[in-house]
Amino acid sequence: xxxxxxxxxxxxxxxxxxxxxxxxxxxxxxxxxxxxxxxxxxxxxxxxxxxxxxxxxxxxxxxxxxxxxxxxxx
Numbered sequence: 464x465x466x467x468x469x470x471x472x473x474x475x476x477x478x479x480x481x482x483x484x485x486x487x488x489x490x491x492x493x494x495x496x497x498x499x500x501x502x503x504x505x506x507x508x509x510x511x512x513x514x515x516x517x518x519x520x521x522x523x524x525x526x527x528x529x530x531x532x533x534x535x536x537x
Contacts, residue, residue, distance in 0.1 A: 485512065
């Protein structure tokens, strides 16, 4: 709160995986990435793209399962 004003917290809408990138293309991007957190998130997306469980994707992406559920709609 700032100066007595209420701030509204919103949950981001889930995204649908696009077919622009295949799981193998995402993994190629992981190998090229120099940013470890980004690489983990890309691995998580690749796992979901391959039909993997969101639990496994969360572990790969080093995030909570709730974050994966909130951000990715399959």
